[in-house]
Amino acid sequence: MKNILFLSAFFLFYGIQEMQAQQIVFDRGLRVGELTVFPEVTNPNNYYYLPDKASVATNANGKPMFSFIKYVRNTDTGDGGASTITESNEAGGVVHVLVNLSVPEDMRKNAEREVQRINSAARLMGPIMYKSGKVAIISSVVGADGEMTKKVVGIGPAPILDGEKAALSVLLTKQGADILWATFQTPTPDFSFSFEMDARGYLSPKSVKIEADFEQIYSHKGIEIAARTPVLAAEIKADFDELTNTGAIKVEQIGEDADLNKLKETAYNQLVNLMFDRVGGQGVPELSQLLGTNNQPSMLDRATTMLTTARQEARDENTRLATEARTNRDYERRIRAESRTAMDSFYRAHNIPYTFPPLTAADTAAPQVERVPIPGFAVAASFQLKEVRRKGKYTIDLNKYTEDMRTFVFSESVGNVKQKCEECFVRINLDDPLYKQREVHAKLVGVNANDFETYVNNVEIVLRKKHQNGQETVRNIIIDRKKFNNDGNDFTMIYGWQGDDNRKKWLSFDFKTKWTFNNGSQVETEWASQEFAAINLVPPLVKRDIYVELDPEFAQNENLRAVEIKIFNNSVLGREEVKTVSLKTADNILSKSVEVIMPQNIEDYQYEVVLFPKGKSPVKMSKKNSNYGSIYLDSI
Numbered sequence: 001m002k003n004i005l006f007l008s009a010f011f012l013f014y015g016i017q018e019m020q021a022q023q024i025v026f027d028r029g030l031r032v033g034e035l036t037v038f039p040e041v042t043n044p045n046n047y048y049y050l051p052d053k054a055s056v057a058t059n060a061n062g063k064p065m066f067s068f069i070k071y072v073r074n075t076d077t078g079d080g081g082a083s084t085i086t087e088s089n090e091a092g093g094v095v096h097v098l099v100n101l102s103v104p105e106d107m108r109k110n111a112e113r114e115v116q117r118i119n120s121a122a123r124l125m126g127p128i129m130y131k132s133g134k135v136a137i138i139s140s141v142v143g144a145d146g147e148m149t150k151k152v153v154g155i156g157p158a159p160i161l162d163g164e165k166a167a168l169s170v171l172l173t174k175q176g177a178d179i180l181w182a183t184f185q186t187p188t189p190d191f192s193f194s195f196e197m198d199a200r201g202y203l204s205p206k207s208v209k210i211e212a213d214f215e216q217i218y219s220h221k222g223i224e225i226a227a228r229t230p231v232l233a234a235e236i237k238a239d240f241d242e243l244t245n246t247g248a249i250k251v252e253q254i255g256e257d258a259d260l261n262k263l264k265e266t267a268y269n270q271l272v273n274l275m276f277d278r279v280g281g282q283g284v285p286e287l288s289q290l291l292g293t294n295n296q297p298s299m300l301d302r303a304t305t306m307l308t309t310a311r312q313e314a315r316d317e318n319t320r321l322a323t324e325a326r327t328n329r330d331y332e333r334r335i336r337a338e339s340r341t342a343m344d345s346f347y348r349a350h351n352i353p354y355t356f357p358p359l360t361a362a363d364t365a366a367p368q369v370e371r372v373p374i375p376g377f378a379v380a381a382s383f384q385l386k387e388v389r390r391k392g393k394y395t396i397d398l399n400k401y402t403e404d405m406r407t408f409v410f411s412e413s414v415g416n417v418k419q420k421c422e423e424c425f426v427r428i429n430l431d432d433p434l435y436k437q438r439e440v441h442a443k444l445v446g447v448n449a450n451d452f453e454t455y456v457n458n459v460e461i462v463l464r465k466k467h468q469n470g471q472e473t474v475r476n477i478i479i480d481r482k483k484f485n486n487d488g489n490d491f492t493m494i495y496g497w498q499g500d501d502n503r504k505k506w507l508s509f510d511f512k513t514k515w516t517f518n519n520g521s522q523v524e525t526e527w528a529s530q531e532f533a534a535i536n537l538v539p540p541l542v543k544r545d546i547y548v549e550l551d552p553e554f555a556q557n558e559n560l561r562a563v564e565i566k567i568f569n570n571s572v573l574g575r576e577e578v579k580t581v582s583l584k585t586a587d588n589i590l591s592k593s594v595e596v597i598m599p600q601n602i603e604d605y606q607y608e609v610v611l612f613p614k615g616k617s618p619v620k621m622s623k624k625n626s627n628y629g630s631i632y633l634d635s636i
Helices: 105-118 174-183 214-218 221-225 233-246 260-275 287-291 299-349 481-487 503-507 552-557
Strands: 007-009 030-032 035-039 046-049 054-056 066-072 091-101 123-127 132-142 148-157 165-172 191-203 208-213 249-253 276-278 382-385 393-397 402-413 425-429 438-444 456-466 472-479 491-495 509-517 522-524 528-530 534-537 541-550 560-572 575-584 591-599 605-613 624-626 631-633
Touching: 030 105, 035 105, 046 105, 054 402, 066 174, 091 174, 091 191, 105 123, 132 165, 132 174, 148 174, 148 299, 165 174, 165 438, 191 260, 208 214, 208 260, 214 221, 214 233, 214 260, 221 233, 233 249, 233 260, 233 299, 233 382, 249 260, 260 276, 260 393, 260 402, 260 541, 402 591, 438 456, 438 509, 456 491, 456 534, 472 481, 472 491, 541 552, 541 560, 541 575, 552 560, 560 591, 560 631, 575 591
Parallel strands: 046 123, 066 425, 438 534, 541 631
Antiparallel strands: 007 541, 030 035, 035 046, 054 091, 066 091, 091 165, 132 148, 132 191, 148 165, 191 402, 208 249, 208 393, 276 382, 438 491, 456 472, 456 509, 509 522, 509 528, 541 591, 560 575, 560 605, 605 624
């Protein structure tokens, strides 16, 4: 038997069996009260709401749980000039804040009442569980034209929240720290967090097919750049838009009821998962990547450009919609006026008494226009092209419930935090003798509290400082679920000054980690050295999902009632892991994801397929090797 299976493989970090809960339908969302809710695929009376209400947490004294440290280290410019006053470029900042990402109970109850007016049997089951997230810090600066311009000054990971609070910690470049510090010196600081939270759900069946030609896509200039340097998700989308215009990505639609923009977004998501890896496993660039090089704008500058472009496109679209609405309104008024004139002439000619009703407020009111929201940010996730390149053509058939990843964007304005907490803002010179105690802050990137139940047992961090007088300081922290929650994902280790006359050398230290998993396995890293006081600990195993898809025509032709696919992964922790995906034709959910553990830069796995025809014995296919991004079952 010949099997052409096509599995859209984007593997995730921890291995739970098949995702059963929260099979929400993205394109059937409702706005009820101040919340957006989505129904389930299998039970449309069950709704889940989007937790998009963010606020800065406060402590027992009512102070905001917020800190902004702006730092500098004295350096020798080495320019040999006559100037006695120079400026150090070794500077930056760290913003750390605890945020609430929760919906108030009165808002939730109001949304439930509103959705029950639409569907009397509706139940609000709870919040949507995010898969991952990014956060950007946005402020305003005066542009070259004298106008205030939104600027992205920092990008960092947004942890998936467990409970009401989670820590956000973002490193800033020197310019970003300067901009942010300046805005807080004003009475009304322009400073906000823009969240980009990813959630998984489904699209309802559409009579649409999308075809992508990999050869043409890889030859695009923007895609070629991604092989050498990280690119933003917004830049990939712009490249895909160009490829759609040139025919490299084709959309074939039957009927006119589908939202093509949303359908293209679905196709783009699947192509990104096939062709790209998230930088650092989470899509959050390191500070060095944000800075860029002399030959290329920094990622923060590129993110700002994408933000400006997206905001202008939204304004232009709103102008177009308003013009279209006025044109339609004027046309309707002209037709009504001509109709009244014709009717008036008819009644007069036949001596029929008649009085026209007076014009109402609706007749004279300005037209209602559904405006496109001005985006708060360009998509912050960063990607790099995979080494393994795809070949041929890729077809996406949306005539079934299709699994999709959607990014939800919302913002929280911090306001004038400085008025409430002057001590939250600190400027330090790392070469000042006053600061002879070195604080090193560590945080886990891409790990949330739930991971300590399903995957990670604990993480141990060991810090070693070799002092210049020959002595050695060793510090260690063991992070489990309790400590993760109590410390808000901000873990501090301290070492002092012991004969460290070379101040720059004093900043350098060594560290290593040991990750212990719930199955008893351990992964220990090698010693690493760095000078920065913030350690971002990325797990040694990256998140990848294996996305399984069954062609509906193939299922119908073979009279299948179900398909079972087993994924065999031998590349993790020296043992074989098996994950199973079952697709049943009765519910028309013919695509699902399964989460497995994969080391970075390894995509090899095996799969085995069993077909279950109606009224016949199961057909088991031979086990196959693959490292391809997708397997799509469409023939025997």
